[in-house]
Amino acid sequence: MKLVTFGLKGRKERRLLLGVILDEDIILNLQPAAALYLKEFEKEKNPYPLAAQLIPANMVGFLRQGKAAMNLARRTMKAIAKRPKTEKKGLKGLREEPLFFPLSGVSLKAPVPRPGKIIAMGLNFRDHAAENKVPIPEMPVGFLKASSAVAGPYDSILYPPSTRQLDYEIELCIVIGKKGKDISPEKAYDYVAGYTIMNDLSARDIQTKEMGKRLILLAKSLDAFGPMGPYLATKDEIPDPHNLGMELWVNKESEPRQRSSTNQMIFKIPDLIAYWSQMTLEPGDVITSGTPGGVALFRQPDPERWLLKPGDVVEAKIENLGFIRNAIVLGR
Secondary structure, three states: OEEEEEEEOOOOOOOOEEEEEEEOOEEEEHHHHHHHHHHHHOOOOOHHHHHHHHOOOOHHHHHHOHHHHHHHHHHHHHHHHOOOHHHHHOOEOOOOOEOEEEHHHEEEOOOOOOOOOEEEEEOOEHHHHHHHOOOOOOOOEEEEEOHHHEEOOOOOEEEOOOOOOEEOOEEEEEEEOOOEOOOOHHHHHHHEEEEEEEEOOEEHHHHHHHHHOOOOOHHHHOOOOEEEEEEEEEHHHOOOOOOOEEEEEEOOOOOOOEEEEHHHEOOOHHHHHHHHOOOOEOOOOEEEOOOOOOOHHHOOOOHHHHOEOOOOEEEEEEOOOOEEEEEEEEOO
16 A cells, blocks of 8 residues: 555645545545445444544554554555456545545645654665765664654755755665664565655755764755655555665756665665664654665765755655655755
């Protein structure tokens, strides 16, 4: 499944909804659809309380419900997808709620708008370690990125006044689906809900100062420094997450700034989950893959030329996970 968090364009209410992509351009409103499914197919006499419990309108709440919620969402999606197109066209929920929204009529948010924590990897791609001219790390190294930095997949990013060196980093996000601690590598995938994309934006001048004091936080956590999306692909959609092509483009340049594959990851997903689960991992937590080579900071002979500027449009693509596209704009 491709799960999304979305709002409705042109509506004053800012309520977010949980959905699943049925076709390329249709989103199924999951909670009322589940209530309809429970009534029609499982003969539930009072389906709304159960639908609301298992499929709340936020992704973290949904993931906390575990397999029961995921299975209900999947059964609902399959049952409704099988209906004839003519029947689906007028289909509504038991309370006359709209069940289908065209992609053009919604505003996609980050699949997990406010993760409990974001554990961002550093130096976890061989090509990035090489351009950084540092040895391969002996253990996973990373930092916590503020969850308030998360932005939507197509949101504009305000260029912060506190930096003059804005850089890009395409990353695969591993979204945790089950609470766990001290997880063995062999059982790591049991704790994965799915995958999505993040651009780990970085203020390099701030980062240099912070790293001089042997820390890193603000440089990676300014507002909107974590655009994410466009959807959460459940793990069954991605049978081999270590063989996905990755590309990051800026504007309409003839070549991508970053082009690599997740096969360049030094520590694989089971290694990352096992290591970072020394602290408790919870549903909705995000672990990033780290970024491949090609960041602006290490471009020679003139890194300044490659840093992001107001007016740039950055597009990050990962195979089978779609793309995110964000314009860099000046604040007002």
